[in-house]
Amino acid sequence: MTVFTLSTLYFGGTAGQVRYSVPEEMAPGSFVGDIAKDLGLDAKRLITGKAKIFSKNGREYVDLDRERGHIIIRERIDRESLCASSMSACSFSFEVILENPIELYRVTVEILDVNDNSPAFPKNEIEIEISESATPGARFTLESAVDPDVGINSLQSYSVHPTDHFTLKKQTRSGISKNVELVLQTPLDRERQQHMYLTLTAVDGGTPKRSGTVKIHIIILDANDNAPVFPQDSYKISVPENTAKGTLLTTVNATDADTEAYAPIQYYFEHAGASINELFSINATTGEIRLIGQLDFEKSPIHELSVQAKDRGGLSDSAEVIVEVTDVNDNAPTMALMSYSNSLPENAPPGTVIAMINVQDGDSEENGRVICTIDSSLPFKIKSSLTDYYSLVTDSDLDREHISEYNITVTAKDGGSPPLSSSKTLSVKISDINDHSPVFEHETYNAFIMENNSPSLSVLSLRASDADLGPNARISYFIGESDYKGTPVSSLVSINSESGVIYATKSFDYEQVKSFSINVKAQDGGSPPLSTNVTVNVFIQDQNDNAPQILYPVQSGGSVVAEIVPRSADVGYLVTKVVAVDVDSGQNAWLSYKLLKSTDRALFEIGTQNGEIRTIRQVTDKDAVKQKLTVVVEDNGQPSRSATVNVNVALADSFPEVLSEFSDFTHEKEYNDNLTFYLVLALAVVSLLSLFTFGILLVRCVRATTGGSACCMRRMDSDDFRARNLQLQLNSDGPIKYVEVLGGDMLSHSQSFRSCLSPLSEFSDFTLVKPSSTLDFKDMISVLDVSLPDNAWTFESLQNPRNERIR
DSSP: OOEEEEEEEEETTEEEEEEEEEETTOOTTOEEEEHHHHHTOOHHHHHHTTOEEEOTTSOOSEEEETTTTEEEEOSOOOHHHHHTTOOSOEEEEEEEEETTTTEEEEEEEEEEOOSOOOOBOSSSEEEEEEETTOOTTOEEEEOOOBOOOOGGGSEEEEEEEOOSSEEEEEEOOTTSOOEEEEEEOSOOOTTTOSEEEEEEEEEEOSSSOOEEEEEEEEEEESOOOOOOBOSOSEEEEEEETTOOTTOEEEEOOOBOOSOTTTOOEEEEETTOOHHHHHHEEEOTTTOEEEEOSOOOTTTOSEEEEEEEEEETTSOEEEEEEEEEEEOOSOOOOEEEEEEEOOEEETTOOTTOEEEEEEEEOOSOGGGGOEEEEOOTTSSEEEEEEETTEEEEEEOSOOOTTTOSEEEEEEEEEESOSSOOEEEEEEEEEEEOOSOOOOEESSSEEEEEEESSOOTTOEEEEOOEEOSSOGGGGOOEEEEOOOEETTEEGGGTEEEOTTTOEEEESSOOOTTTOOEEEEEEEEEOSOSSOOEEEEEEEEEEEOOSOOOOEEEESOOOSSOOOEEEEOTTOOTTOEEEEOEEEOSSOGGGGOEEEEEEEESOTTTEEEOTTTOEEEESSOOOTTSOSEEEEEEEEEEOSSSOOEEEEEEEEEEOSSHHHHHHHHHHHHOSSOOOHHHHHHHHHHHHHHHHHHHHHHHHHHHHHHHHHHTTOOOEEEOOOTTOOOTTSOEEEEOTTSSEEEEEEOOSOTTOOOOOEEEEOOTTOSSOOOOOOOOOTTOOOTTSOOSOOOOOOTTOEEEEOSOOTTOOOOO
């Protein structure tokens, strides 16, 4: 029947001690105890906690059935083998260890003795020589029987048969099995009987009783009156366990009062087992006892020897020799890992258990008292959780980016002099958590793209780094949601999510887009992910991809506009001004003007920078009335681009003269009368509209003057035309040369009307001009800059508070 006691102790994460009692020789699989019930644990806890058994001596006599929570016998247990000749309680201990969290329970199993051994004598036959002169009452020591069982199951009594001449007497010595002596009851007569045989029986107290027998052969000798005698019944010596082999321990000496024939004495070990004969030897003649083996205090602290002295007459005496072994510090501490985690997350809180270590030292007292230490500079500490058990725990915060792996050397040192120590190195890897955001190399980035780029052009390569590891450091790149003039920037550029390379998704036009900014996010692969944003400024660089555009003079398909120069014009007379623009920027928009062709190159020149056409000599009567100039406008790009324009000039002082000369110049084909009628009608209508407009402007100028505003009449320089003012230009003869009404800047879609009424032809021209909406001249010229001849005047409204447009 299994008996157990339960006592509960608390030390950190460890609690509990259970004690069971079981008889020896139980069959494997036999039930020892319900450990789950006795410890008050849920049976499932043994499974989830990966419960296991740990034995200090490495031998496990029992197993743990996790499913049922039972302790069962693993192999037959022989109490006599387990505890040798120990007369005290025999037991063994082990620990039950659970993980997550770590719990430790100590279990002690006491092995109860059963009567499974019969008393046994060391020899099959005992031979005794007894002198016939031995007197009744003489005692002869017999080798006692040995019964490994204990208590009532051990040797209890002896009996001898037959009992005609001898009886038995038992005596007990401290620490020694029961001895038996053969006592002579009646005198012997060698002449009648030289040999005598007896049967000695040893009986134990078990149920049923067990017994053992040995034959006693008695040889009757001639008279030997005195038996050897030891001066003392017991010898006691103390030796350290590191005593060298061959050392003389003690000398026993017995005396015999008989004559020389019987006096020589021989010394022997009585019923000595193998363990005694391996450690000690005795000189049969001198009685010297020497050490021939290696003593071990931890294995056996005391040895008991029985020495017999026998003379030639067969008489003997015995004495007890007790050898006490004293401990020396000859055992270094040993360490065994009970539980060990070689990986730890860097956010593990202080106090997290890394390993549990069992420490043993076979020495005693101070020699066996062990202290465990580790390097104090490490973020760990070691503490004692139970006798002989230490826990290695974290002592402060960890940072994998600072140190990713620790080699922790645990040193166990005993208290001996000198102390002995042992060490064990534990490698602990710190696993990564996502605690670092990606970091860009720069706070902002500037990217430059030449316009007219090819789509998928690589614009810029971004790179961010992350101090974390593995997926936590795997960075992906994304473009943030933002707009440029109502257009998502994701439609302008794209980014490779893995490499961080930014690509253009379209061909850029500097005249449309000069710069924009995007927000790029770098995000790691952690859970949850961490991210960092950076601003990338993209600048479009100009190319010379636009040729200059001629704004004045306006080229029309079927009509010709001519500039009139009086023959009385002086040198430097301003004929007209060629106005051109280039929508490129920088040096790509620097324009220069050249006179490519001219009817008379000696008469006109053009300003290289301003496009003004002036006379370079006095006009003579010999000069042809009809003059045609071809002007080329060229930008400063590489390579340069250009545009040409034809300028018609009439050298005349009267309309009829001009009209006669330009009739064939203006039209290559004859006009019918109907066309002439419609042109004259159109001229009349436009003239009336012009006069009406001029009148309105004059009235407003007078009102402005009355209200404190200025209205001026002045000669116009080449830069005095503005888009939001009404312009009226008159030649020296009085008729309106042209009326131009402009509204809005170059980017506006509002309509602009220009009326050109030439007095030089009977076929008066009427031209309606609608500016192309495809030109985007933002921040460019917003006015037609036209310089009139010196005799031309401009009436300009200097103040238009409401910025009114005249259509």
